[in-house]
Amino acid sequence: MVLCGLFVCVLACPIVHARAARVEVQDDRGKTLRLAVPATRIIAIAPHLTEIAFAAGVGAKLIAVSRFSDYPPEAKRLPRVGDGARVDIERILLLKPDLVLAWRSGNQAGDITRLERLGIPVWVSEPARLADIARLLRDTAQLAGDAASGERAASDFERELTQLRELASVVERRNRQSPRVFYEIWHQPLLTVNGAHMISDVITLCGGVNVFADVPMLTPAVSLESVLAARPNMVLGGGSANGESDFRARWARMPLPALRVVAAHYNPPDSIQRQSPRILDGIRAICARLGSAATTATENPR
DSSP: HHHHHHHHHHHHHHHHHHHHOOOEEEETTEEEEEEOOSSSSHHHHHHHHHHHHHHOOOGGGGEETTTTOSSGGGGGGGOOOOOOOOHHHHHHHHHHHEEEETTTTTHHHHHHHHHHTTTTOOOEEOSTTHHHHHHHHHHHHHHOOOOOHHHHHHHHHHHHHHHHHHHHHHHHHOOSSSSSSESSSSSSTEEOOOSSSSHHHHHHHTOOOOOOTTTTSSSSSSOOOHHTTTTEEEEEEEOOOOOOHHHHHHHHOOOSSSHHTTTTEOOOOGGTSOOOOHHHHHHHHHHHHHHHHHHHHSSOOO
């Protein structure tokens, strides 16, 4: 009887451990992703999710990434499996991942559906606010079995973000006028962001007003006439494929003369358009721009 009891215990122990290793995380579709064990072979099909995985301390578990995943440097050495326009399903299947990290508005819904129908677990995120970055860090690390690393990364991000909010609030209280901002995310067609976009969250944090915040579409295409009608006193962005010089030159020669005199400031797109901890650098740059603009507007009111 004693031997039998020991035998039963030996059999039961792995079951207990297996249950303890089970991972359950809800994604931004409201779907609960259940993994029997933490993921060890992960593919990220959006550049910011590659950055999230590395920042969360689980980058070593990435076996492939999407095109344009160029940060950190280690990401450049990983195989590519397509981009937001098209994911290479066949190559993903050959790599045998146990988890795919996807972006709801940046990946094709059909690609996500097909991966799931083929039995590959897909965690779909849609970060809209700065606070969501900390959640992504925690969730990604948890899915990979390293919750402690994700918690450290998330706490560091939250601490720095709080400090930036406090600094921005001091500047905002000192200024009597909020700069009106048009943010360009691409130049042809001319694309901007509405109030539900994380970039708009940054503009608000820094004391500015997104002139297209009330537009229903997340990233609407707008005309130059509508930009002029929105009365921005600053243009920010990095939508030009040819960098800062091209960005400045285009705004300096706009066909509408009234737009040529609006201050246009380039911001490196990857520092603000990728929903990862690197956005802290973009916040610092934009807050510095908007703080200066608000001071100038206060000293030289129209």
